[in-house]
Amino acid sequence: MNLFFKGRAVLSGATEGQAVVTHSGFNTYASFFTSIHGSVDQVICADSSNPELFGKDLADKIICLPKTTGSTSGGAVWQRLAEMGNIPKAVLFSQKIDSLAAGGLIIADVWAEKRVITIDRLGDAFLETVRNGDRIKINESGTVEIFK
């Protein structure tokens, strides 16, 4: 049975993809540290403090997280990933989006003209339900469907 969650579309859009899930914070800078410096086919999560994602490929995935954490350099990382074309398809926040993520994702949208669909306030139940590898569908209004 598919499950539906309604959030707020911070950067709206429609897409489908595969979930990668972290229940602790997503450290943007640490996760993409090795992927922003050159041409790479994969975006391997380099954050050794995050056992859920460390070593996983994040390109074209839908990242499910509570909030982002870590260095404020993470703001420029989103713009760089957008320019390199190796961005995740979407980021889905269970909580209200944090200022670091909001700034970075909006700059990627306005200045690099590459949108990472961003939904926040999906609720704790969303993060308790979604699993790595789940197929997810997102619509313009901020509704997220998990295929189970």
Added chain:
Amino acid sequence: MKDFNNLKISLTQQEKDVLEGKQGAMLQKIMETVVRYGEALEAERLVDITGKGHFVITHAIPGISPSMEMLDDLIEAGLKAGLPFTLDPVAPLDYDNWWLTSAQKKILDQMYQTQARYDKKMLQLGLLSPEACTCTPYLPEVGNLPKRDDILAWSESACVIFANSVLGARSNRNGAIMDLLCNIIGKVPLSGFLLNEERKATWRIEIRTDELPPPQLLGAAIGKRVLADVPYIIGLDRYLGSDMNQNTLDYLHDMGAGCATAGAVGLYHVENLTPEALEMGDGLLAGNFKTCIIDDNTLQDLLKSYPVLWKEKNARPEKCYLGCPHFSLNQLEWWAAKIHEALMAANCINLKIKTTICAAPQVLAKFRENKKAWQQLTNAGVKFSPACSMQLFDNNLSENETIITNSNKLRAYTNARYFPDKEILEILVSGNIRGDA
């Protein structure tokens, strides 16, 4: 023309004019960015910035800082920050201080080939001075010291948390690039830590350790637990006292860096110490706050959870980087004394590990005036740098090296191994890691 009719944020007529392009296309684009930022943060309105900026965007590397094209566009439009700003530490291009191979120097030359051009652009955009680059801008030697309740748009997680918590200024954790854009437009969304209600603590953290814990390890334990929430920390004044002296400022600075790296903490309160805690006490605790106890077992478990990322896990350490975040003058003097004592006790002259210590250029200049302490460290073989050690790990520059550090922040972003100060001292003098085969 984009549709701004459905904005929830309230804008003044002057802000609306800028948004509609009446002051040029570049200011319009910046205002659009800041307004959309405000919408995302559910800000009621924008407010004026009242203090100098501090930004994380020092390095001419896309992904860490704005692209050269973006800076050119801003400068060509005649724009700069409303007030002078400081930046994070410079890139480690002072090669002699970092024990680098010729291959590493070559990679750094390539990575930073546009740095001189970039530095010039930062001055054009309002950098306070060519030497205004450190992650401790508020030290008296540097001079970017915000006042209580100043409205700021800072980045650099370690600086934001210190400005909010210890200085009582007000900044959100702005990301790279957004920091510069907000300071050019002179406005920031009224949200998050700019609001009294959002500065209330939602966690009560009780410290029950047997002695004062290593600050960056304690900070990481707090950050991991509370993530982006505001902690009210009790029990630290048992060790730190209630006097905000330089030792305490240094401790709180390093603890904050740990909090901000392991979590997204932008503000903490420490009972009987930090300004808002002194004024309001546990009245800072929000309703339904959560509680957590941190003891020695918590910290040991956290320490054990850090993986060793060296290729040869039991290798001997080759290098040690200290001063991430940058050391204060007080910390430099502490390390000079401790290293001297440890070498004397071991009847040694030189450290066994190639060691580099980082601090602001102005702080290093001041430290150099203390001839005895300077001599103690240089005689031991220590080198000094005003740069950021973290940048030596970009592009796998240090993937084959065995580097130790007392910085949990540096550990979190690199393959360096973290040890608390006491163990670092032992390793520096003996050359070996206790317990490793």
